[in-house]
Amino acid sequence: MERVGVFLCTGCDIGASLDAGKLEGVAKEGGAIHFQSSACLCSGEGLSALRGAAEAGTVDGVVIAGCSQRHKVEEFRFDPSKVQVERVALREQVAWTHPPGHEDTQALAEDLLRMGIVRAQKMIPAKRLEEEIARTVLVVGGGLAGLEAARAAAGLGHSVVLVEKSGALGGHLAGVREVVPDSPPYGALHPSPVPELVRAVQGDAGIRVLLGTKLLRVSGQPGQFRVELEGPGGKEELRAGAIVQATGARPYDASKLGHLGRGSSPDVITAAELEPMLAKRELSRPSDGKRPGRIVFIQCAGSRDAAHLPYCSSECCGTTLRQVMAVHQAWPEVECAVLYRDLRAPGQLEHFYRAVQEQSGVMLARGTVKGVAPAGDRLKVKLEDSLLGENVEIDADLVVLATGMVPNSADGEAIRQLRDAKMRIERNESETQVKLNTELAQSLAHHEGTEILNLAYRQGPDLPTLAYGFPDSHYICFPYETRRTGIYAAGALRAPMDPAQAAEDGCGAAMKASQLIASLGRGETVHPRAGDFACADFFLQRCTACKRCTEECPFGSIDEDAKGTPQYNPFRCRRCGICMGACPERIISYADYSVDAVAGMIKAIEVPEEFDEKPRILALLCENDAYPALDDAAMKRATWNSWVRVIPVRCLGAVNLVWINESLSRGIDGVILIGCKKGGDYQCHYIKGSELAHKRLENMQETLTRLQLEADRVRVVELARNELSRIPALFDEFAGKLEELGPNPLKGF
Amino acid sequence: MSAEAARPLLVVGAGIAGVTTALEAAEAGQEVVLVEREPSIGGRVLKNHQYFPKLCPPSCGMEINGRRLSKSPFVQVLTRSEVTAAEKSDGGWRVRLRRKAEHVTQACTACGDCTKACPVRVPDPFNLGLGTVPAIRIPHVDAWPRRHVMSREACPPGCRACADACKVPGAIALDAKDRDEELLVSAIVVATGWTPYPIEKLGELGGGVLPDVIANVHMERLAAPSGPTGGKIVRPSDGAPPKRVAFVQCAGSRDVKHLPYCSAVCCLASAKQALYVKEQLPEADVAVYYIDRRTPGRNESMLARAEAAGVRFVKGKVGKVAQGSGGALSLRVEDVEKGRVLDAEADLVVLATGMVPAGNGALPVPVPRDGDGFALDDRASRVFAAGVARRPEDVAASVRDATGAAARAMAAGRSV
């Protein structure tokens, strides 16, 4: 902006620790056209003066030199189309954390103010995208979760298209009469909600049900998905604003359960195979059609087993209890024995567990099943019983394996790797290339033809999966967030869960879909920068088609044309800036946040001459975890080295190496990046940001050596949101290290 | 869309469930009023040191949620406020709110001058009464909104120390009074959360009797950097780090004489807390005494993780906890898998107490409840429940249900 005004708050100890007069000088030098100091900027006259100046149009950019961007947000909110705001945290970064009146303290404040002014000057008002947004919600999968999602979305006023690949709605529960209770009375089976739900969905004018239909191709972006379908009625194309994927889960492949007798006798069946018998009220052994006298249920068949499914499938204990209750009610004379490791009936299900035990002819034993083998026309189940403390054998006429569940997901990234490998093999550039890619292709062969959504995304045709094939990203705090904007996973696809939970999940996913459509309608992005609307801007003339942005975007926002030129999809974008950090040509920027702006801030740092022995340290802190932690440390009046200049960044992945080069070549002695935890249990809100920053810095080491700089001058650190006390220590320790290394040889050049 | 839909949605309780319901609805363009009795949002989750199974700090997610609340023009957060009456009004509800006296106003900059000046200390409510804090203070380090709160009742007569120390005009109003407000809302979401089952009711396990028998909620505060010990796990009686820690599962839960249901989170909470101990005191012997290890879904990984760290899981419910010899506690329990009855010794005993639905009876909104006091949806009268007010569940499930509740409540609001 051209007309930047500086508004200095001298409250909260700022005035007492700094020379306001000098700061005014700095502001003027920096090109601020307006300077105003007030004893309390956030209320009373101070605030009204600030607002006055902004509304009068005296200034179009305001630098608020006072508390950090995390405080007084509402007081200092302006219409972004008129006024750009930059916050300079003199309170937290300077006054509260450094000795008052000290020259280094003053120097720190002046640097920060310069940096703020430059940043404000380099901001440009962003325009909101105003485009046609389709309000239709596409629901993929007609099981319980999908049905609930469809009903909920319709309830929120959306038109819904429900696509089911099979010929009927209801999924696994289609043929199930009763379910475990999720409301009173908790001691009894409840009729399945599915039939009523199917009727409701089929009867809802706002919901279009497409059976026997699959997705050929989904292109475009949220708000504007182009969906190509093929069903009994042939091919069709439609538009959708958001997608709920509720493709559910399938039982674990029982053929791998030989150790539990599967295959040794037709009378060893799975829970799923028992369902039709219960539904038809025809209980008989596959071998001879006789009614079994005793059924033995074996829990954790495949689940909680490193050799099969490492996770617990959550619903099997409930399902078994339900089946036992159903058997007992229809055939009281049939004995049921349940062999479990831990009986998992969480919450109110405990009531049902108790009720099932009270049925005569129901027995439970805890232990490890050591084998199931035919014995005459019956079966012998060997159990290492941990309650009796003995090995025991129980005769059974029918054995039911409570097999775990496997999500019906497709690993989009793996499929994409497979496709790339094949492509390179065809290209046949070099022996080794072909060899390498053939191996890769073989290792990924099992992903062949597993596509579900068939997204026309550069990064792959389906949702990337996190652990165990479940396609989520922040499953504790933000369970519906996937890595593809506008596509929400729901039900057993997302995590192992029971029917009641799946229904709830479908409802929640519909909420997220509706929210996305509303947000796009306002031209805004969604979680975690909800409300943000400035899009990335690509200056393609200078693009070298290096593909880093398309590769590294965590949300698959960027496609490529044949030449490899990036094609940006603003509605897929979450504004994390990782593409901006990735681009070596610095052609990607946001109106309010750019490589140039931050580089300018770095340039604004005054680097004292070598003999002043006043080193300078640049600290780039992730604004999600590290920066708030530092803010809180300041609140607790922690103190740290006053050579440090902190710049908050959207994500460590949004750090462009150019900034580090710039800093070092300008004589700044060291650069420290502090971001979120990476790895399997990552805490990075953009999934890969912290990971990428670490990778990029590794690759940077040789640049450093080329500049004849010690690798130690650049450091990247992981930090959790609550590790307040660590940051000051990190700064001081890094400063110490830099003193050892001596001043940056490039100083003064 | 009908007129009522323009009315805001009322969300009662700003724990993780209430905050989620409010935000998911607000970002979808629904006007929301979020009412919270406490001075800041976050409820129980912010009292936790870490979440299972990622062992990440709750403040990480709440930071984002706080920012979303600050940013969203559609949500209004009323802290230190309670619903005092609710009556049906053409399809929606007319509710009366009691806004507690704002002794510290929105003008507060959280500079802390008042806290320095305050001559009185009160038991720290955020740390469940472990330790004390000045009568005027920031509720806790992650507090949103970032504003001081005053325990006015604790002020000595005529004391103006804070008011005199405060440099921000209008930030402190010693003579502020409670206010009542009336509000027309389209629907109500009850997210009033839970309270820990009182350990005093578990006398046979030493609850409320033996100083070194604590509840799992206390353990979270002991392990948290923001807690009374700065994150050091020590035993209350002598402040020494425990050499042997025992976790007693189902302390109240799964017990028809206490809570007949399973509280669904305690197994995981204990596995997590066992890891806190192992991380700080690798030499410590840590045992978890359980009936069933209930770690569903991907949380199963917590078991392996804890076992790898050397945590012992022993099948058997503890029957008695008594003061043993030399300051140690003695636990009587059968190790079912070994078939032996033990008198196990421990320096610190953590009772994995269960969750009791809160707001039961206190909330004037007519909510149908099950036999255990958990709230049920009432679509007809447009009252919905979210989080642990609805069923015992962990954070991830609360967030899921809260998002669903937002959808149900918004849909109900439309359908007048």
Add this chain to the structure above:
Amino acid sequence: MASALGISPDRAFREELARRGAASAMRCMQCATCSSVCDLVTVDSMFPRRQVLWAQWGLADRLRGDASVWLCHQCNDCTARCPRDAKPGDAMQAIRALLVEQLGAPRFMARLVGRAEATWPILLGLPVIFWALFIRSVNGFAIPRTPLVYSDVVPQWMIYAVFLPAGAFALLAGAVGARRAWTAWGEGASRSGGLLRGLGAVALDILLHRRFQSCTAARPRRLGHLLLLWGFLGALATTTLLGIGIDVLGVRTPLPQLHPVKLLGNLSAVLLAVGVVWLALNRAGNAAAAGASRAFDLFLVALVTLLVFSGVGAELARLWLPAPAALAIYVLHLGMVLSLFLTFPFSKLAHALYRTLAMAHERLTADQGRKP
């Protein structure tokens, strides 16, 4: 761990147990609270948790082969603390009742007593009617002189004629049951000596009911049991001495009020009376701690009460009531004594037998590991 044993859940047995009061036990989730609050549990007895599991699965053979159910004093600490309200105490009671029936011989007698809720009129009435008919057939209730002397109407030989065989039957039946139990317990356990050695070792414990003290909640009942025990012993001594006196020394009845044997008899009567009242009140007083009262328990309470009070009554009535009334009471008394003799091995009273054996067995197997 032992090599695999086939376990055959016996649903009939399980349901029979449920019928006798173990129904709640089916709710047991094996949390083992019971064995951690039981005063009788030993380091590796897993008592009563494992017994409840056996009951759930209907593992009759396991329960038959297990002496520890007999050591339980029914203090019901387990029931009081059970988180699932599975009432292990009631389960132990039901198990013992069922075992008494299963161990008892002859079968039909065991069944008869085992179903006391239906058969009590026969069990109590038949003996009385028998005596009435017997006396009538002998002397038609002729009362030669007043004040009434019972031996005029019921001479000693009649007493012998009935009670000697009845006693013999009781002893024999008891012995059979005892033998069955003793052998069943013997399997899978090694005893350090024979039955007598065991009995010798525990005699004092039993006479003083020491074990009862270890059982907090049961302490109030200890006194009652002691009184009854000593009362019965006293009564037994009295009868024996009387027999010797009359037949060997030719003593004449009725004895003068201050005769030592008379005094002993009266003392025993008082002990029994106080004892049975104490227990009845205790049972009525705190039903919870006492556990559910079933026909099996009530029958014994009723029998002993009638027995004692008809005895005392007969003694007083002889002096103060018209002769026919007194005689009626006396006949009732004789009936009750007979009933006691005949039902002893099958009624709850049999616990005196089996618990004694169990204690002996426990003593003999103490610090002897279970056989692999």
